Amino acid sequence: MQDEVLIVGGGVAGCAVSIALARKGRRVTLIEREPTPRHKVCGEFLSGEALEDLHALGIDVAALGAVPIDYVRLAAARRAAEAPLPFHAASLTRKALDTALIAEAIAAGVSVERGRGVQSLSRTTTNLWQATLDDGTSYEAPTAFLATGKHDLRGHGRPKDPHQWVAFKMYYRLSPAQTADLKDASELTLYSGGYGGIQPVEDGIANFCSVVKQRYFARAGLRWESLIAKMQQDCPHLAMRLDGAEPLLDKPIAITHIPYGYIRRTTEDGLYCVGDQAAVIPSFTGDGISIALHTARRAAAAYLAAEPAPVFQTKLRSAMLPQMRLAEFAANGLNNSLARAVLPFCLRVWPGAMRVTARLTRVTQPAAVAPQAFAN
Numbered sequence: 001m002q003d004e005v006l007i008v009g010g011g012v013a014g015c016a017v018s019i020a021l022a023r024k025g026r027r028v029t030l031i032e033r034e035p036t037p038r039h040k041v042c043g044e045f046l047s048g049e050a051l052e053d054l055h056a057l058g059i060d061v062a063a064l065g066a067v068p069i070d071y072v073r074l075a076a077a078r079r080a081a082e083a084p085l086p087f088h089a090a091s092l093t094r095k096a097l098d099t100a101l102i103a104e105a106i107a108a109g110v111s112v113e114r115g116r117g118v119q120s121l122s123r124t125t126t127n128l129w130q131a132t133l134d135d136g137t138s139y140e141a142p143t144a145f146l147a148t149g150k151h152d153l154r155g156h157g158r159p160k161d162p163h164q165w166v167a168f169k170m171y172y173r174l175s176p177a178q179t180a181d182l183k184d185a186s187e188l189t190l191y192s193g194g195y196g197g198i199q200p201v202e203d204g205i206a207n208f209c210s211v212v213k214q215r216y217f218a219r220a221g222l223r224w225e226s227l228i229a230k231m232q233q234d235c236p237h238l239a240m241r242l243d244g245a246e247p248l249l250d251k252p253i254a255i256t257h258i259p260y261g262y263i264r265r266t267t268e269d270g271l272y273c274v275g276d277q278a279a280v281i282p283s284f285t286g287d288g289i290s291i292a293l294h295t296a297r298r299a300a301a302a303y304l305a306a307e308p309a310p311v312f313q314t315k316l317r318s319a320m321l322p323q324m325r326l327a328e329f330a331a332n333g334l335n336n337s338l339a340r341a342v343l344p345f346c347l348r349v350w351p352g353a354m355r356v357t358a359r360l361t362r363v364t365q366p367a368a369v370a371p372q373a374f375a376n
């Protein structure tokens with residue numbers, strides 16, 4: 001089967017590109033391996049830039065039940081400090097967000113193939129991109145967008161994660177007192193082997209998403225129950241939050257090998273890489289979704305302007321590099337034992353610093369292409 005544009009992966013970035021191009025009259029096929037959206041490991045924080053882009057795509061997050069997030073709180077050991085966020089933010093489960101994005105893509109006229117995994121993506125002798133699916137069928141197009149998120153396709157892999165991060169997500173129903181106390185805050189908790197974020201999402205529940213080094217997990221016997229106990233021991237503030245909480249999933253969902261700090265250097269003709277396939281920012285910034293939307297918007301604009309994919313990818317890298325490095329530096333700081341040791345004393349000055357960090361790590365601020373590029 002042949003189309004004008006082929007998009008591999010129907011998460012945030014893939015859906016956003018497909019909507020932008022279908023609205024400009026392009027014939028687009030999007031291939032997504034999951035039959036229906038499901039839980040993904042994600043803190044589910046939507047930054048101000050993400051909200052703007054989602055609005056331009058026609059996604060009304062408030063109507064989907066998104067919870068406004070007005071504060072960010074940092075907790076290390078027994079101390080916590082909070083600062084108002086310098087932008088509007090919200091939180092929404094990925095299941096709800098991905099469902100809305102796929103529906104919007106279909107409404108825009110994208111031909112969506114769900115429940116169909118792509119095994120390989122390669123160039124034909126006639127210069128088309130050919131996606132070969134699990135069932136052996138294939139789709140071809142002169143242009144393809146790679147949007148498989150954390151999953152690498154053979155031949156298009158990213159370097160291995162040297163720090164061996166492991167990430168987990170669990171939903172909890174917090175006790176009424178803790179629900180009221182957490183309220184409209186996104187709370188970052190620090191441990192000796194990583195960090196975690198807890199925040200309310202729709203339906204009165206809380207998302208707890210954590211990222212730890214493999215050796216920290218190993219010290220907990222590679223068991224979730226021991227790991228969550230260890231994190232609470234490291235950070236009594238988390239223990240307080242989870243006191244009396246009811247876990248809502250049988251077990252947490254987990255992923256490994258997250259190449260934080262990765263930015264794709266280049267690509268091949270006709271293949272635009274977006275979302276986590278373009279860049280992976282440390283999770284604590286809560287900016288991955290915003291980057292997925294931003295890279296999608298820029299890639300769609302580049303394609304429509306006939307900018308070759310390798311030129312687009314190189315320009316994107318240069319634009320994102322300084323802020324990505326800053327975010328990485330900040331993440332390393334949080335995971336540095338000396339920094340953590342003095343952090344409780346820094347908490348009094350932390351709110352101001354956090355506001356600055358939040359502003360500086362906005363990789364999407366100097367938008368070369370405005371959110372209107374998604375609009376009809």
Ligand SMILES: Cc1cc2nc3c(=O)[nH]c(=O)nc-3n(C[C@H](O)[C@H](O)[C@H](O)COP(=O)(O)OP(=O)(O)OC[C@H]3O[C@@H](n4cnc5c(N)ncnc54)[C@H](O)[C@@H]3O)c2cc1C
Pocket residue numbers: 008009010011012013014031032033034040041042043044045046047050116117118119147148149150151153167168209210211258274275276277283286287288289290292
């Ligand atoms: C621990 C953690 C916490 C995070 N917290 C936040 C946060 O709070 N806020 C935030 O903004 N960002 C956060 N992020 C980052 C954010 O989740 C990602 O950056 C974002 O989802 C990237 O979007 P994407 O479209 O590239 O990938 P995804 O949204 O993951 O979509 C990729 C899609 O491709 C599909 N796919 C994969 N392989 C194939 C294949 N072979 N064939 C067909 N389809 C395929 C998948 O099923 C998936 O639907 C977090 C990340 C982690 C690891």
